[in-house]
Amino acid sequence: MTLSNYLHRLTQFKTMEELWHAHVNQMGRYGFDRLIYGYTLFKTATSLGDPDDFVILSNHSPEYLNGFLAEGLYADAPMLDWALTNEGFASWRRAHDMARAGQLDPKTQAVYDFNQRMGVKAGYTISFNSATQRFKGAIALTARRDLTQDAVDEIWEAHGQDILLMNNVAHLKILTLPYHAPNRGLTKRQREVLQWVGDGKTTQDIAILMGLTPATIEKHLRLARESLCVETTAQAVLKAALHNQMYAVVT
Incomplete structure (x- = not known):
């Protein structure tokens, strides 16, 4: 598939699942068979925010993801540290050079050793441009286990600009696509009531518009807050909008 054809396909996908499946296959053509992509909209000067608010896509094994994400090793990953303060690739x-020179602190060395044991040895990291200080997005492209970093660097020399694009x-x-975090997806009714709230409607207004009782509207709002793990309806509207979960529901 030519570069232009693939880029055209990317713009046509309607779901995260379709896009991710195609992207994993496309990167595999260049020798990168395991990917982990993520972004947060809640970064601060000292934290990436609540891990439950990260948007994460990956085809790594459950064992690797459990160690790297669930157990929090990502926080001390050397290439993530680079991505937080840089943009590009x-x-x-x-x-590898830092490890050989003994320049990794104990926690970072532990992450490096974990990656080596799991066959996550050669690859590239892309850190995306950030429009605000609250946003950070990056993707780690892990090469096949049979490829050395020298071989991967040669691949990048030949195709890096296309891969980056x-x-x-x-x-x-x-x-632009809706993202439903585990246990944080909204129902159709919850999305609809949040949309009306975002339009400035009161509970009574929404009840009339949807043909429901005010008590039912309050129930949908409460469940939406619980699903999104926020305290206020205003926060629920913001978080749903940031993850593209709040949109007009066509019936």
């Missing part, structure tokens, strides 16, 4: 040779377009498309 970087070879994982950087991490494809990932940037995929990232921009992902930002």
Whole structure:
């Protein structure tokens, strides 16, 4: 598939699942068979925010994701540290060189050793441009186990600009698609009431518009707040909008 054909396909996807499946296959053509993509809209000067609010896509094994994400190793990953303060792309040779020179602190060394044991040895990290200080997005492209970093660097020398372009377009498309975090998806009714709230309607207004009782509207709002793990309806509207979960429901 030509570059232009693939970019055209990327712009046409309607769901996150379709896009991710195609992108994993496309990156596999260049030797990157395991990917982990993520972004947060809640970054601060000292934190990436609540991990439950991260948008994460990956085809790594459950065992790897459990260690890297669930157990929090990502917080000390050397290439993530690079991504937080840089934009563009970087070879994982950087991490290898630091490890050989003894420049990794104990926590970072533990993450490096974990990656080596799990066959996550060679690859590239892309850190996407951030429009605000609250946003950070990146993707780690892990090469096949039979490829060395030298081989991967040669692949990047030949195709790096195309790979970078494809990932940037995929990232921009992902930002437009609804993302339903585990246990945080909204029902059709919850999305609809939040949309009306966002339009400035009162509970009584929404009840009339939807043909329901005010008590039922309050129930949908309460469940929406619980699903999104927020305290106020205003926060629910904001979070649903940021994850593209709040939109006009056509019936």
